Amino acid sequence: MSADAMRQARVQAGYDEASRLRQSLDLASVLDWAPHHTLRILDLGCGTGTLLAQAFERFPALERAVGIDMLAARLDEAAEKLRGHGDKVGLIAADLTQSPEVDAPFDFIVMTSVLHWLYPHEDQVFRWISQQIGADGHFVLTTYHPVADADGLGGTDELVRQALQLLGDTKGAATARFAAHGVFPIARRTRSVRHLRALLSRHFDIDQSRPQEATMRAASGEAYVRYHAATFGTYYSQLAPPAKERLFFEALGYLAEERMRRQGYITSMQVRQWKCLPYRGGLPS
Ligand SMILES: C[S@@+](CC[C@H](N)C(=O)[O-])C[C@H]1O[C@@H](n2cnc3c(N)ncnc32)[C@H](O)[C@@H]1O
The missing domain is CATH 3.40.50.150 (Vaccinia Virus protein VP39)
Structure with missing residues (x-):
């Protein structure tokens, strides 16, 4: 699953399917x-x-x-x-x-x-x-x-930081990766x-x-990972050490399922x- 996600992220493929989870939900009311x-x-x-x-x-x-x-x-x-x-x-x-x-x-x-x-x-x-x-x-x-936290991260940024923590970073080290890689948090963009x-x-x-x-x-961690790869490409996955990129996508899927179980949604x-x-x-x- 995560090897597919890495390939998908390289070309941001699968947007039509992925965007049904978020972006396309806004289109009808925009046309109104x-x-x-x-x-x-x-x-x-x-x-x-x-x-x-x-x-x-x-x-x-x-x-x-x-x-x-x-x-x-x-x-x-x-x-x-x-x-x-x-x-x-x-x-x-x-x-x-x-x-x-x-x-x-x-x-x-x-x-x-x-x-x-x-x-x-x-x-x-x-x-x-x-x-x-x-x-x-x-x-x-x-x-x-x-909503941005004190570090300026929010929404998907924050999910990504948690994934980096699952790969072994402290919270501070995971946060520092954003600036170190020139990845400006979406919550600030x-x-x-x-x-x-x-x-x-x-x-x-x-x-x-x-x-x-x-x-x-999302119906599964896998579905969330496909959404993430299609929408964000490698914007966030570049934060993970290259040898751990596959694990990064796995961590995202795990966290998505865990949040769905715990709170009924992944981000809001x-x-x-x-x-x-x-x-x-x-x-x-
Ligand atoms: C999240 S998608 C939204 C697509 C569509 N508007 C929708 O609502 O489903 C963002 C789109 O903006 C495009 N985009 C981002 N930055 C752009 C830029 N500087 N110039 C042209 N297109 C850009 C991306 O390629 C991508 O297709």
């Missing part, structure tokens, strides 16, 4: 916030194209659906999924922090489960997004808010609600924002959904 007149949609960090496929079902008149992602393998899966929609679909392999070229404007721009990967460039990305949105368009994004509100307000009018508790559950955090409109008040940034 699309303008009724949506004809052109842009999905930032589109992954395997699931949201765009659902958008075609919701908006049969959709004329253009563009997805951007930096992982070519995910875009290949998206292309396969969206093949039936022909040249209405555009898929672009690009880094969102590099202001990619797109055929703007769009009625609806979405970015789900992506923002923490853009740290610390959010302000620049929000400015670029504000330039791609139509006058009556909506920008909807989801942001993650795990995600920024606070207050900070994000201030950042978004520089470029948009925030129309609505709603929090929701997101609890991660707030996910916030934001609906933003083009900036109309005062001087734009």
Whole structure:
């Protein structure tokens, strides 16, 4: 099982199946916030194209659906999924922090489960997004808010630290590995609600924002390990000594099962959904 996880993590494969545990649960409610007149949609960090496929079902008149992602393998899966929609679909392999070229404007721009990967460039990305949105368009994004402990770790960071402890580290040594390997904890990448509100307000009018508790559950330790490998790749497993990477994934599976037994979930955090409109008040940034 863990040898498979190591292979899977190298290429972040299996995202379609894995994301059913967390990321895809947000997609329907994100689409609820699309303008009724949506004809052109842009999905930032589109992954395997699931949201765009659902958008075609919701908006049969959709004329253009563009997805951007930096992982070519995910875009290949998206292309396969969206093949039936022909040249209405555009898929672009690009880094969102590099202001990619797109055929703007769009009625609806979405970015789900992506923002923490853009740290610390959010302000620049929000400015670029504000330039791609139509006058009556909506920008909807989801942001993650795990509670950070005194070491700045929370959510998955904390599960990972426990796995490193199972491999023999003290808590302090496991925590120190994050800085030593340049792995910035997700609980810090995600920024606070207050900070994000201030950042978004520089470029948009925030129309609505709603929090929701997101609890991660998996049917088995193996299922959690597949989710982890598909979502985080080697981001966290690089913290383990190379000879212990397989054991690291085993430890994650063990801890996931143990938490499910003990508390009925593996991790829990707030996910916030934001609906933003083009900036109309005062001087734009
Ligand atoms: C957790 S997945 C979310 C995928 C999809 N939006 C969803 O909700 O299921 C994060 C996605 O963002 C992409 N991503 C991360 N950083 C990126 C960047 N700088 N530029 C483009 N895509 C990026 C990843 O490749 C990945 O597919």
